[in-house]
Amino acid sequence: MEFSIKSGSPEKQRSACVVVGIFEPRKLTLAAELLDNAARNHLSDIIRRGDMEGKAGSTLLLHNVPGTLCDRVLLVGLGKEKEFGDKEYGDAIRCAVRTLNETGAFDGTVFLTETSVRKRSGAWRVRQASIAAQETVYRFDQFKSKKDKVRRPLRKLTFVVDRRNELSAAEEALNQGQAIADGMSLAKDLANLPGNVCTPSYLAEAAQKMAAEHKIDCQILEREEMATLGMHSLLSVAKGSRQAPKLIVLQYKGGKADDRPIVLVGKGITFDSGGISLKPAPDMDEMKYDMCGAASVLGTLKAAALLKLPLNLTVLVPTAENMPGGGASRPGDIVTSMSGQTIEILNTDAEGRLILCDALTYAARFDPDTVIDVATLTGACVIALGHVATGLFANNDTLARELVHAGDEAHDRAWQMPLWDDYQELLKSPFADMANVGGRWGGSITAACFLARFTRKYIWAHLDIAGTAWKSGTDKGATGRPVPLLMHFLLKRAGKLT
Numbered sequence: 001m002e003f004s005i006k007s008g009s010p011e012k013q014r015s016a017c018v019v020v021g022i023f024e025p026r027k028l029t030l031a032a033e034l035l036d037n038a039a040r041n042h043l044s045d046i047i048r049r050g051d052m053e054g055k056a057g058s059t060l061l062l063h064n065v066p067g068t069l070c071d072r073v074l075l076v077g078l079g080k081e082k083e084f085g086d087k088e089y090g091d092a093i094r095c096a097v098r099t100l101n102e103t104g105a106f107d108g109t110v111f112l113t114e115t116s117v118r119k120r121s122g123a124w125r126v127r128q129a130s131i132a133a134q135e136t137v138y139r140f141d142q143f144k145s146k147k148d149k150v151r152r153p154l155r156k157l158t159f160v161v162d163r164r165n166e167l168s169a170a171e172e173a174l175n176q177g178q179a180i181a182d183g184m185s186l187a188k189d190l191a192n193l194p195g196n197v198c199t200p201s202y203l204a205e206a207a208q209k210m211a212a213e214h215k216i217d218c219q220i221l222e223r224e225e226m227a228t229l230g231m232h233s234l235l236s237v238a239k240g241s242r243q244a245p246k247l248i249v250l251q252y253k254g255g256k257a258d259d260r261p262i263v264l265v266g267k268g269i270t271f272d273s274g275g276i277s278l279k280p281a282p283d284m285d286e287m288k289y290d291m292c293g294a295a296s297v298l299g300t301l302k303a304a305a306l307l308k309l310p311l312n313l314t315v316l317v318p319t320a321e322n323m324p325g326g327g328a329s330r331p332g333d334i335v336t337s338m339s340g341q342t343i344e345i346l347n348t349d350a351e352g353r354l355i356l357c358d359a360l361t362y363a364a365r366f367d368p369d370t371v372i373d374v375a376t377l378t379g380a381c382v383i384a385l386g387h388v389a390t391g392l393f394a395n396n397d398t399l400a401r402e403l404v405h406a407g408d409e410a411h412d413r414a415w416q417m418p419l420w421d422d423y424q425e426l427l428k429s430p431f432a433d434m435a436n437v438g439g440r441w442g443g444s445i446t447a448a449c450f451l452a453r454f455t456r457k458y459i460w461a462h463l464d465i466a467g468t469a470w471k472s473g474t475d476k477g478a479t480g481r482p483v484p485l486l487m488h489f490l491l492k493r494a495g496k497l498t
């Protein structure tokens with residue numbers, strides 16, 4: 001879809017559809033009022049008759065509105081003005097785009113971006129609108145032999161800003177929104193692919209392809225090189241699978257040569273059967289999403305490269321398939337990680353931390369400014385935070401605050417959880433330096449505490465996206481989270497967010 005920005009009045013738009021908001025109960029937004037004046041109360045008459053209360057999620061499509069130059073007017077209910085916040089704004093945009101896509105209009109001029117949202121700037125509204133619009137039209141139908149084609153799909157959206165002097169800031173915000181949405185699409189596409197297609201080798205090839213398109217340096221470490229480096233924890237996870245593990249290393253150099261990089265590490269388990277500690281059958285298909293951390297850091301890198309952010313960014317993706325083959329790790333096996341610390345594998349289903357710990361040790365080579373790992377790490381995180389917030393753990397409170405704030409700005413929120421040493425004793429093993437599981441209680445915390453033992457040399461945060469990376473049920477699919485959070489963090493670091 002094509003996007004553009006303009007300023008102007010709604011009655012003068014030569015467009016297939018002009019979109020304006022109505023607050024509940026029956027309160028016209030400024031743009032709706034301008035249309036109504038030009039149309040000699042046509043809108044207010046309809047609203048008085050009771051056809052549009054302004055309830056959130058409601059729409060009313062009007063044709064031949066007098067006094068206007070557009071083919072149609074779409075009224076979108078915004079709910080109560082007092083309650084109109086980040087979520088309500090996003091919902092309104094999604095509702096408008098869904099409806100536009102279903103009507104015959106090829107293009108729409110959206111005035112919802114003029115409506116003020118508490119604490120948010122015009123640039124914020126445009127950035128969020130372009131992300132929400134692209135999210136709404138996203139489809140994953142490459143395996144459907146008959147695709148449900150939209151009869152007359154929406155091709156062009158124009159977002160309106162109230163003043164001409166906002167145009168350049170809005171253009172930049174639109175650009176950022178489109179790059180973020182592109183990054184999310186890549187993340188969703190990779191994540192939605194089935195495990196028999198998206199293997200570690202497939203992920204490595206996808207990374208190489210993306211790197212080649214954006215002048216990013218890409219290196220793939222194979223099993224032998226990882227063995228030489230001593231990554232026996234990572235390698236142990238792949239032993240039950242026919243698929244070879246990989247460590248994908250990408251370096252984007254948009255900053256000065258001596259700027260220390262931000263390192264993003266993404267968990268890339270392309271299918272998590274649990275291994276010998278086999279998972280139960282119900283919903284096991286969803287474990288194809290166990291590479292969503294990997295997909296999100298690749299998507300973030302793509303978005304950062306599209307925007308040519310003046311930063312150095314390194315992306316590490318340890319990737320493997322966790323299967324119960326004859327060579328698989330057994331409960332009780334002890335492995336030596338690259339750090340030299342030994343690990344007793346009490347549960348082969350706690351495999352994410354086993355691949356991440358070696359990647360995190362490897363991250364130290366880049367003399368990082370900051371390291372952030374992203375992982376669908378624990379079911380316990382879903383119990384704690386549900387599907388709304390990502391779990392955030394950090395060994396540095398400034399970094400934690402930056403990430404919480406970035407998530408808030410992006411409406412892709414994270415909630416900080418404790419990483420206190422008091423939890424560390426749960427990882428005691430009688431035979432090795434640590435066990436890979438800490439028992440039933442505080443499972444997302446003990447998982448983070450495990451990772452913390454490998455990140456003492458630098459500033460680090462861990463994002464547990466087990467509850468936020470995909471949706472189950474009828475609208476099953478990857479969400480692209482936390483690409484928006486990470487991109488807002490990077491944009492802020494790059495001085496591109498005001």
Ligand code: BES
Nearest residue numbers: 347349350351376377378379380437466
């Ligand atoms: N990939 C899973 C975590 C997961 C489970 C994410 C369900 C989303 C939904 C991870 O590898 C795992 O299996 N974790 C175990 C850890 C346990 C064995 C300590 C879990 O959460 O049950």
Ligand code: MN
Nearest residue numbers: 272349350351
């Ligand atoms: Mn697992």
Ligand code: ZN
Nearest residue numbers: 269272290352
């Ligand atoms: Zn897993």
